[in-house]
Amino acid sequence: MSEPLVVSPLVTAEWLRDNLDMPGIQVIENDWIPGSHLKGHIPGALCMPCHPHFKHFEGEEKTQYVMGPDEFADTCFALGLQRDRHYVVCDEMHGLFAARFWAVCRYYGVHNISVLDGGWNTWVDRGYAVSTRITEASPGTDIEMNPRPSLFVGLEELREVHRAPEVQVWDTRRPEEYDGTEETDNVRQGHIPGALHLPWTDLLTGDDLEGEPRQMKTEAELIAALTQAGFRRDRTIVTYCQSGIRAAFAQFVLELLGFPSHRLYDASMGEWSNLPDTPLTSEAT
Numbered sequence: 001m002s003e004p005l006v007v008s009p010l011v012t013a014e015w016l017r018d019n020l021d022m023p024g025i026q027v028i029e030n031d032w033i034p035g036s037h038l039k040g041h042i043p044g045a046l047c048m049p050c051h052p053h054f055k056h057f058e059g060e061e062k063t064q065y066v067m068g069p070d071e072f073a074d075t076c077f078a079l080g081l082q083r084d085r086h087y088v089v090c091d092e093m094h095g096l097f098a099a100r101f102w103a104v105c106r107y108y109g110v111h112n113i114s115v116l117d118g119g120w121n122t123w124v125d126r127g128y129a130v131s132t133r134i135t136e137a138s139p140g141t142d143i144e145m146n147p148r149p150s151l152f153v154g155l156e157e158l159r160e161v162h163r164a165p166e167v168q169v170w171d172t173r174r175p176e177e178y179d180g181t182e183e184t185d186n187v188r189q190g191h192i193p194g195a196l197h198l199p200w201t202d203l204l205t206g207d208d209l210e211g212e213p214r215q216m217k218t219e220a221e222l223i224a225a226l227t228q229a230g231f232r233r234d235r236t237i238v239t240y241c242q243s244g245i246r247a248a249f250a251q252f253v254l255e256l257l258g259f260p261s262h263r264l265y266d267a268s269m270g271e272w273s274n275l276p277d278t279p280l281t282s283e284a285t
Contacts, residue, residue: 005086009102010216010256011114013122016088017129020044028079028089029120030097042090042123043131046079048101066152066244066266069145072108076145080138083112090116090123094204094214096249103248103264106255109146115252121213153238153263155271159278161238162192168235169195172246173269180282184242186273190282192240197285198229200246203253222257230285233259240265240272 005024019025020043027045031037037047067075081087089098098115105113116123124130153161161167171191176182178197180189191197202225204214217225231237237254239247244266254262265272272278 005112007086007088007112007114009114009252010117011088012117012215013126013128016042016116016123017126024085026085026087027116028087028101030089030091030101031120036092038132038134040124040130040132042120043129043133044135045090045131046135046137048079066104066107069108069147072104073141073145076110076141076143077139078137079141081110081141081143083142086112086114088114088116090119092120094121094209095119095216095252096200096245099249099252100245103151103251107148107151107264109148110143118213118215122215125213151263153265155267155275155278158192158238158265158272162279163194166235168231168237170229170231170237170239170247170250171195171197172200172239172241172250173197174199177242177269179284184269184273186242186269187276188273188280190273190280192272193279193281194285195240196230198225198231198250200241200249203249216253216256219257222253226257231259236261236263238263238265240268242269244268244270 016027020027027042028048029037029041029045030048041047089101091097095115095117098119102113102115105111162169169192171178174182175197177184178191183189201209203217203222205217206212206214216222237259239250239262241247244264247264247268251262251264273280
């Protein structure tokens, strides 16, 4: 077996264009829109099954929580993931769903995964090659599932630590979700008391999610945004959103920047805001 490739967790469209034909590089598209892969994709890309459980990597039974090791092993098997290959994951949402896949892989000890900066939108905008030829996965895997619970945090633990001085909680949602002025499907509105607010979209260039391609901001810009929001490297940062997707993107950024301790509250507001006794506020921190 050859040695695994060493690739940055975030790769640019230019890097992927130049290395697309390198042995050991495989693209996986985590498309949200059904049928979009058939209309065009990065040449040779595999397509994640277009089903919410695969987009979010949530369990079939407990849909607020990450899928269990058996379910995730089935996903890896279906995609044919191998230890001696490196997988670049892209999506149509500027890296949002790709980062979720990265976070779940990291949780299960699968490290040969990178996110394509800017995703499909940037690839097309640069005029790079597009194919409609379907690449079939070869089922099977030699990857073992080694869950790392310390990377996630659950409800009861967060109840205890969300106000602890060594912990900072990061709300990655829209301002209207944070301050409770947006009527969501949650029973109650607002945010976890003490949570600092920095929308995940503030980590990207540009302003319009539906418009021009958006890439990750520079390292200096990301650090400046986190510092201005009040985050510190000597704290454990817990990220959350509504269902663990935007929070996973934030966790990915913290990992990129070398923050030593960060955890994902996977169930997020889908759980916290729908319980009668969890602390909730609309007051800004």
